[in-house]
Amino acid sequence: MLWKGEILLQVGARALAILSALTETPGRLVGKRELLERVWPDGRVDDANLKVQISTLRKALRGCEGLIRSESSLGYRFLGETVSSDPYLDTQRRCFLAPRLLTEPIGRDDVIADIASLLKESRLVTVLGPGGIGKTTVALAIVHRLADTFADETCFVDLGRIARDDQVCEALACALDLPVGEAPALEQIQFALQGRRLLLVLDSCEHVIDAVALLVEQVLTFSNEVMILVTSRESLRVGAEFVWHLEPLEVPPPGLVDPAASAARYPAVQLFMRTAADVSDDFAFDDDIAPAIVEVCRRLDGIPRAIEMTASMVGTLDIGEIRRSLDQRLSLLESDRPVGNLLRHSLLSTLHWRCDLLPFNERTVLRRLALLTGAFTLDAAVAVAADDVTDASVVREAVVALANKSFLIVNHQISPPEYRLFETVRAYAASPREEEENAAERRDRC
Structure with missing residues (x-):
């Protein structure tokens, strides 16, 4: 979008780039080749694409079409006058503010500092952990820690608000303040991010993880200056990803003297x-x-x-x-406060939502693992969870998948590795409601 007097121009990224090139030096003839190279640097378009964008600009000017004049087959010239824009407005166009950090995180100073430093070296960091562990809070603290590094070039995208894979690109395009629908969203995003040093935060990705992984790979491919911070309960599993497992807050050990x-x-x-x-x-x-x-x-x-x-x-x-x-069990974790989105305010509702997304085999194994207290090995999991229908190989695959999705804590410091359920997850998985829903789903599958 661009203001021109009392006219609000609603144009795409390419049309805006053409207008910017024409207005840099009003009256100068800007050749077609120069415009094509500037707006389509990959060189895979012809004059017809340029004509379409010029036509879009002229229609948007509504009564001022004559400001853009065609010079035979040579190029285009802007005939109007330009004035220096307000730096504050320029900043507003470039600034995609993250939500405010309402309270300072406790016990996360070292984590925030380490991830902030890591982002300067690695272009993709995923903060991984179960629901309620504070991934978004840490991400917002990192954004504010890197405010000087990225200045106003930060884009925060809350993917917890969308439901489908095909909405991921649209959500990012909206966060970048790009018009949606005029061109393929990915093409808009690619052009908007070209040559910009920007911190992109993709928050709450687990329910659209495959679409986010694809988008992230493409962004890393076509942009060298974009740094990406992801929060999720499941890793993206892309080549450039550095996964940071966010641990729970430290609790006191038994036997405190004072x-x-x-x-x-x-x-x-x-x-x-x-x-x-x-x-x-x-x-x-x-x-x-x-x-x-x-x-x-x-x-x-x-x-x-x-x-x-x-x-x-x-x-x-x-x-x-x-x-x-x-x-x-989890009776205290039910939240009866009037909130717009209960899933984001009730740990129990979050667990219910996350378990609903699990495949049947993983839900079944998770419910059976709730019988175990403390740490257990993969063999112990098989002994408890396997039966005539769910054999040992299915249990092993399910345990690994549950660990990757942050339902299980894994201790790789010992051999063989040990697994443990969060107490809140164990309590939920062992609850009568979860057992009833598993039974109902089993009947539906029969």
Whole structure:
């Protein structure tokens, strides 16, 4: 889009590039070859494409068509006057602001610094982890950390708002403020990103992972200056990808000598304390309640979203009641707050949504693995999950797939590697509702 007096020109990226070339030096004849090389650097078009874009510009000018004059077969000339644009408006056109970071992340300083440094060396980094672990928060903190590096050249795309693979390119085109529908979205994106040093953040990609992987590969191919930060529960599995596994917040170990003072040094407890203080003026962290809070943070696996949701109940529930309620599986994680998108605000709803996306075999194996507590090997998983229908090879493939999708924690430091379910995932997978839905799906398949 471009303002001209009282006219708002709604044109595509190529038409805008042609207008920019013509108005750089008003009155100068700009040859066709110069325009073709500037707007289509790959050289795979002819004069007909140029005529189409010129026609589009003239139609958009509405009554000022004569400002663009054709010079026989030589080229085109802009006959109007130009003035220096407002630098602020230029910045607004180039700036694609990420959402504000409402609170500072706790316990993530080193992670944020390391990923920010890594992005300067590697062009594609995927922040990987289960729902609620804080991937988006870390990504936003990285964006703000790199504000000086990328200045106003940052584009944040929330893919959690789309449902289908074919909407991925359109979402990016919209985030880049490109008109959608005039030309193939990928072609628009390619032209818009050409020659620009830009940080592209693709947030919440797991449900459209194949389309995102294809898009990322193409962007990396046609642009040398675009850096890409991805957040997902599943890796893209493309050649240039560096995967950063985001760990839960550290929780205190058992047997603290000085409960309050010692526990307060751990990020999971610090997050609980901050959230509780925000909702309750009377909240005070002392030796009496420290053990209960530490136990809650452990039971919630150090997952920031789960800790925040639980701590937010301090204003209405005693910490002892909260700890006892955790024995009722995930009842505390149900969110009854009026929100626009419950999937983004309730950990339980997120788990339900994610499990719905799993193939039947993976859902079945996940439910059976919920019988295991603590760490287990692949052989132990086969022993528990295999049966006459789901044989050992199916279980092994399912376990690997569940680990790749952040349903399982993998410890590669020992041999053979050990797996472990997040407590919240284990509780959900073992819930009666999940068992009933698996049974219903099994009947439908018969």
